[in-house]
Amino acid sequence: MQVSIQPTGTLGRSITITLPADEVAPKLKAEYEKIRQNARMAGFRKGKVPMDVIEKTYKPQVEADLAEKLIQESYFDAIGKEDIDPVTHPEITDFKYHDDGSFSYDAAVETRPIFDLGEYKGIQLETPLITISDEEVAAEIEKLRHELAALQDAGDRPAVEGDVVLIDFQGYFKGNPIKQIKNNDFSLELGSGKLEAELEKKLVGLKKGEETRHEIDYPETNPNPFLQGKKIEFRINLKEVKQRLLPEVDDEFAKDVSDTFNTLDDLKFSIRERRMKDRLNQSEGALIDKIMQTLLERHDFEVPKRLVDFEVRQMVKETEDRLKRLGVTPETAGLDLKQFAENSQPMAEKRVRGDFILKKIADVEEIKVDDADMERGFKRIGDQYKMSVKEVKEFFKSRDDLLPLMNELLNEKILNFLKEAAVVTTAATASEASAEPPAPAEASTTAPGDTPAEDDK
Template sequence: MDIVVEQISELTRKLTITLPKETVEPALAKAYAKINKEVKLKGFRRGKIPQSVLEKNFKEQVQGETGEKFVQETYFDAVEQEKLDPVVHPEITEHRFPEDGSFVYVAMVDIKPQFELKEYKGLEVEKPVITVNDEEVDKEIKLLQRHQAMLQTAEEGHTIALDDVAVVDFQGFHNGKAMKEVFNENFTVDIGMHRLGKEFEEKLIGLKSGDKTLYEITFPDDYPNPLLAGKNVEFKVDVKDVKVRIKPELDDEFAKDIKPELNTLAELKEDIRKRLQKEKDDALQGDVDDQLMHRLIELNPFEVPQRLVNFEIQEMLKQTEENLKRSGLSFESAGIDLNDLVEKNREIAVKRVKGDFILKKVAEVEEIKIADEDIQRGYQRIADQYRMTVDEVKKYFKRREEILPFMNELHNEKILNFLREQANIKEVPPVQETTEQAAS
């Protein structure tokens, strides 16, 4: 095997790999012999088809399959021989069988960037000191009370109020045209939950069963549903039914219904307080990690392989597409320009790729590795989150393409735990919300 390496850029190498005639001829002969035994051509007995006839009919197929097999069998040997460290699958730009009987293919290889890790211990970050207040606990209690309530059909003439449930038909119009994706019949609107947007619900308050109405809503540019973002939509709404909530009393029996192991309402409140505090602490930990990664990326400027960035962008697009599908939408129906989306995600993808290289460099220097107990904890966490057994979780991670991202996530978490332990974390008062922020 002959290998010629050209440096295309700092992180890209072009490998031209040539396999000699002595390797190629037997492989092609074996492939033709296999086809001779398997195919049937008019006028020839199976296994007795002349080589010239086989080549005339199956040359493209044989060369394509044999060439692909050669690439799979020799690529990793080639990069190992040249002491390259690829970070993503190569791009095979060509493969051919020249007249001299050899086989030649070209692989564009992106390699791991080399950089000297700057300071990563003692990084200064801020962490707000946040505690759960009584108002937040009471809000959670009221939500539980709401969820435990019974629904009954409202009396005739009852007007829709907060906490009621309205059953409606609606059709959205944009520039006078009906939007086929913004349409539903017998749709349940839980007044106060804002699942269809706060303004949509507020327009229903004061109406009663049998009412029909028409109103316009202007959606902000950053509205989560891309189909509605930045648009003026006129809604035609028909109220079909209204149900009211009959809420249970907030007492010790209520607490037992929510959590049988609890005895009093006071215990339920304390349980809620602990849960909310953990959620806040987890969110703050994520914020600390973001600060650490931002600082590390600032301190360690280096180029990243573009093919790896493109791969990360494609993964992000897949996730967006899956989210849209769950809402019955596609990129096209949601009015999303793919080229714009790619460019919007590029900077995020570069940071993700760069951050992963930095974390792995820290792991290399500090010899941070994944242990069996780390994996078991990861399985248990998923099992707890989705109410599964650990064995059920393990079954999901059978294949290599499923276990590798999971292992990488666990490894990065362990590295971040180390960086957090080494960081200089300064506790600061929480940022006070302005009246306008609180209202929004």
Template sequence: MKATWEKIEKNLGVLEVEVEAERVSVALDKAFLKVAKKANVPGFRKGKVPRPIFEARYGVESLYQDAIDILLPEVYGEAIDQVEIFPVDRPEVDVEQFGKGETFKFKAKVTVKPEVQLGDYKGIEVPAQNLEVSDEELSQELERLQQRHAELVVLDEEAAQNGDTVVIDFDGSVDGVPFEGGKAERYSLELGSNTFIPGFEEQVVGLATGDFKDVTVTFPEAYQVAELANKEAVFAVKVHEIKRKQLPALDDEFAKDVSEFDTLEEYKEDLKKQLLARKEKEGLSVREGIVVDKVGDNAEVEIPEAMVQSEVQNMVRDFDNRLHSQGMNLEMFLNFSGQTIEDLQEQMKGDAQKRVRNNLVLEAIAKAEGIVATEEEINKEVADMAVAYKRSAEDILNILAANGSLNSLNEDVTLRKTIQFLIENSKEVPAEQAEAAKTEESAE
């Protein structure tokens, strides 16, 4: 097989391939075995028609498309390895020659991974961070824990406030006509959670147990259900019950209930250590983000739209998985938020572009610095996964191999090592100095 590659634009080129006639013949044999199973030829059972009779009746040309479909993916993969390119989108293939006894010639217009021109990536300045835990932060954490362990107490006479949970019936209609999904009984709604149509929860605030009210709202213009978009709806609401959080007292008993400590003071000391550890972890994450973004901005790279769209799809899929873990799904989210899938994809596009850019730059830095994942590091990663999933390391390796994910694991480890390299070679400066430099860059 012969393959040549010619770049015609920055990230676009033409791959020309010529495949031996012998391989064309093999592909035609495979195509015949495939189509002969369904061929209806009088006097022969399906799958039993001789090749010469089949070709005499239908023509050898009837096998060409199936043979191309069999051969093309195989030789395309070999060709891109031979010319050492990395496609990032489906190729546009133009078959120039294919026939019995002939070579197979085709051209493919291919979008490839872009080249990166690195800028400065060592000595990146990052603002110093405050890694102390203030009394206010400790109080806020204690309040959050109080909220988590609060009890819902039923109110008999008081009116509903933001933060209360109301148990309601509602029956919605547009122009007097009920609509699907607009009715529920004894539904628990936390006021101020913004889970209902804008304006609904605010009108329930102030109602008391047993109250009735017609709540009038307008569906968002971009509402998922097109026939309801921008329509005014009226919900007949009845309040059955109002529940309010009752916070536990901050005392030694609270400490015993939520921790292994006997006194509140002991618990507060331990909580302060936990907050400090969290701050340090978050601080490292912030520093990594700043360094990676600056290094990405310093580099020059032209990103193909196909790579951005692919990353958007990955982000949507990850978002859907997170929703499932919370008992929701993408369709429910879109319905509640009044968005379309196109709206969501458009919102993600900027972050997707940044991710693609930064990953390409990190990959280029790893190559420039000779950063690679060692066998020992890969084995440790597999061992950690084995512990997390309660499987043997051999099982994890087999699963990764079956899913084609071993290379991705290698790339992930290399990526993390590259970020660590950048952090070790960055420079911490006072926050005021970093802010001044940022302002100066913006002015330029």
């Protein structure tokens, strides 16, 4: 086997692999012989068709099938022999059989970038002192009061902000109705922002049975194609006005929120606990972002273009999936996917470079994913999708693809290692630092943002 390598840029390699005739010929003969044993042709008994007839008839099929086998058998031997470390699948081109009986093909790959690992321990991190105030808890309770409020007809009084109204509306362009801008029995809380703010304001002060009209000039950049660059007249009929009857904030209210609460204090504790968990998770995410930002600032090297392109495609797919879950298409959301892909290139490159940095740290520090990590990953997925660990394992077994999960768990272990090796200081937020006087301990829940409980991570 002969191997010729030509650099194509910093990381690209064009590899030409040639297999000699004395290696190819016996395999070709064996392939033809297998076909001959079962071949049936007019005028010949089974297994007795002349070899020259077999070769003439089946040559394209045999050479194509054997080429695939020869490439699979020789590619990894070749890159091992030449000490090439590819990080992308080979692009196989120009494979052919030569007149001298040899076989050759070209394989284009991109190799792992070589870079010196800079300092990664002792990264300076700052995390806020997290405080859940009485005001936050009260605001959450007020929100729950509105959700549980009963609705009562407001009678003949004008609608005010906070009322729930029922409307019919129709959009007109140059006096002609637009069928796509129409809704009957549309329920709306005034001030919620569910409808255009200008239209909601026009409804305030109206009484049941009254109508109003209002024109809005929409820019060309509006994501709705039926509104782009048009002056639309809205005609609205107010059909009902209902006011909310807010419940008293007491133990019975807490029980109405959930049967897991017996008292109002139980509800308040739950609100504090949930908000604390959310803040800790946010703080944790901010620490990880700062670690990655610091690592990227300290390591600047070229990364394989095909990996960046793959990451861009993943980012586009994630965005499309997110819009699909919201019931929105890229077009109606005003998203140009081609432009989005171009704009995503810098972030994709950072992600790829960051992954190379993390993996090199893992090699140096001998950080690996073990069975306990995998069990933790299976359990987390099970909790997320309401599946048993056994069901999660069976799912991955059916797909035969654990690499994405293993990579995710490995990166988590590396980042946890870096966080533990960092220098973390706790600082109060500006609002907390200026608060006069500081809230008493019983009025708030406080915890350093860098020390979440294991369950909150």
